[in-house]
Amino acid sequence: MTEAAHIEPVAELRPGRLREFWHYFRENRGAVMGLWVFAGFVLVAILADLIAPYDPTQQFRGHLLQPPFWQTGGSLAFPLGTDAVGRDLLSRLLHGARYSFYVGIVVVVISASGGILLGLVAGFAPKWLDTLIMRVMDIILAFPSLLLALVLVAILGPSLTNAMIAIALVLQPHYVRLTRASVMSERTKDYVTAAKVTGAKLPRLMFITVLPNCLSPIIVQGALSFSTAILDAAALGFLGMGAQPPTPEWGTMLAEAREFILRAWWVVTFPGLAILVTVLAINLMGDGLRDAFDPKLKRS
């Protein structure tokens, strides 16, 4: 009985909240544009095998460094040209979306779940445990993130999986801090006291009573770390510490293209443009999310 009384108001509020959220989100034209581009990116990632004209690792020995179709020497057979060993750039870019999406999802899931859990524990735990957790997070944050990720990958060995683990570890303290801060401010509110009085146990208090009310900053952080993860994974790939060739990961492609920058602009331009557009779309969405979750805050 007490439980039903506890859940009911939440269930009633949900649809209204979502509509309200969408109402505010839609107002931000940039955010909606970002959402569309991101949806396109996800679609490409899922359908890469179907829409890519060639296999991303297939080498056409007769077409090395062929320019895009609108330049002399280019042809529609390879719309965006080919790279130094004759692989179709378009196919590699489309497949690259898959890796970036994968990196983003995995990193956000690992870092967010670990970070939220630690943040909740820190928020509810006795002071010594709280201090211990937060100090450890401070230590991780003392290192420049890319450097720490780089060193971690050096220990684990260069690969995309290890790069993802390293990036997740480096991004996770932000979730801990955010969650803990929200928990701290929610914990003293009346509804939490009420739940306590009705006899809710600690896990219930943590995950069902408090957590849903801490979610909006975490969701915004999720969007931001999705883009950071893509950028950092590409940077690691670029330094030779992420995905290894011939994987068509965008950062790795850039690294391979480096020596041709003055001869073949397209092998350098397109992979970077793909990273920029994807990251930009996600950041636009993140800004929109932040504004939509906090309509009272100075809307900018």
Add this chain to the structure above:
Amino acid sequence: MFKYILSRLLTFLPTFFGVTLISFAFIRVLPGDPIVVMAGERGVTAERYQELVTQFGFDRPLIVQYGDYLWGVLQGDLGNSFVTKKPVWDEFFALFPATLELSFCAMIFAVALGLPAGVIAAVNRGKFFDRALMSTALIGYSMPIFWWALLLIIVVSGWLGWTPVSGRISLLYYFSDSTGFMLIDSLMSGQKGAFASAVSHLILPTIVLGTIPLAVIARQTRSAMLEVLSEDYIRTARAKGLSPARVNGVHALRNALIPVITVIGLSVGTLLAGAILTETIFSWPGIGKWMVDSIFRRDYPVVQGGLLLIAVMVMIVNLSVDVLYGYINPKIRKR
């Protein structure tokens, strides 16, 4: 104020020990025998192996090893490079001026453009300038800077031929590096064209490294300005008939600067992370490139020492920002 500084220092110490613990652990958690891994394809004789075991202290209990390591760190002894055999400490501080010079220029670039951009955007809120500036800032914020660097090289160095592609100064010039800062040294050398050469080498790395801080500062300045502009005292200032330039530039900007200074201080970490990529691309002989090279050479004592020194440096800057912030804004001290 003294109490505030003390409390900040008290949180600094555990973090410092934590950071030493991590850098200490680094060599020891490497999969496999660290000495064999470091030797790599070079191989290592049994004699040399034994010598190295003693040198690194791997034959003693872990806690003793850590004690020794910490004692060494406090005395500035970070061990010797595996490749060059020189002390890591000396190598770090020989290369550090190059990174400092680049970071300093990047920061000036970012502040000089970011502050006015943020102010102009805030004053023209919602209008064309605001939208244009903030869209540009978001693009800068989303920029993969390693790609940005390559683009600039293609256009500015390749097509236009305006700037050199790598290094700190043209090989034509040679002079002693008395300060380690190329701009100062080239001026002091008195050689014709040396300073211009140093500047032209700095331009592209500065733009690349400064791009993300520039975007962050512009965004932060805008939101801080917007907040301040809605305060009552701004309305009062306007009502008194002060010129818009005075209201925006003096009354508002002054108070908006507080959060902006924090952001500037906190972007030191970002700057050092960016320096890794920027220095690698432009062959800039600073600590970022040194770290990447050492990782590839498996020169782990260098990686270990560099990691520690960089982290401690970031921590010291953050601590100074905290203290400075407490000094500017007394409300913070009370917490």
